[in-house]
Amino acid sequence: MAKRKTRHTSCTQMRRFVRTHGTLNIATGEVKMDRRVWVTEPCEVPLFGDDEQKRGTCKACHTGWETDENYAVSNELVALQASLPQVCVDLDRANSWEQVFGPPPSFIRNGRLYISGEDEGSTYGSCDYYGEFRGGDPWISPELLQWAKDRGGYWLWENPGCISFEKG
Numbered sequence: 001m002a003k004r005k006t007r008h009t010s011c012t013q014m015r016r017f018v019r020t021h022g023t024l025n026i027a028t029g030e031v032k033m034d035r036r037v038w039v040t041e042p043c044e045v046p047l048f049g050d051d052e053q054k055r056g057t058c059k060a061c062h063t064g065w066e067t068d069e070n071y072a073v074s075n076e077l078v079a080l081q082a083s084l085p086q087v088c089v090d091l092d093r094a095n096s097w098e099q100v101f102g103p104p105p106s107f108i109r110n111g112r113l114y115i116s117g118e119d120e121g122s123t124y125g126s127c128d129y130y131g132e133f134r135g136g137d138p139w140i141s142p143e144l145l146q147w148a149k150d151r152g153g154y155w156l157w158e159n160p161g162c163i164s165f166e167k168g
């Protein structure tokens with residue numbers, strides 16, 4: 001039976017990188033790069049070579065990007081990140097002590113998923129190592145603890161500023 005080969009025309013690898021947004025000054029034509037944002041998107045570089053088209057990934061994604069601000073991430077980690085539970089991100093909006101829920105500040109690095117305990121709002125709802133906001137012992141939100149348990153894993157204190165998700 002003839003085997004149908006899948007060919008890709010662009011790189012399918014998910015990639016995490018810094019996108020720099022610039023502002024064009026129409027009067028001078030000068031571009032000022034002023035905003036850096038981390039994004040997770042498919043690479044989508046056009047593929048030309050036979051190997052690349054069969055594999056579905058470009059050479060750089062296949063062999064590894066070499067800068068800190070641009071690297072391949074697994075679809076599994078991207079899906080994990082997307083499934084993170086909502087946590088309390090603000091306790092004190094407009095001094096009403098209303099709890100505002102949102103996604104915890106998270107990032108993917110070196111093949112692992114991290115939650116920051118230092119980004120704005122995080123200490124209220126994600127994790128708090130020194131207990132500045134929660135008082136007492138290192139604290140991780142019940143939503144995040146349950147989420148890790150449901151996936152057969154746990155949270156590890158990477159340092160007082162962030163936790164990483166570990167499998168089983």
Ligand SMILES: [Zn+2]
Nearest residue numbers: 011043058061
């Ligand atoms: Zn690529």
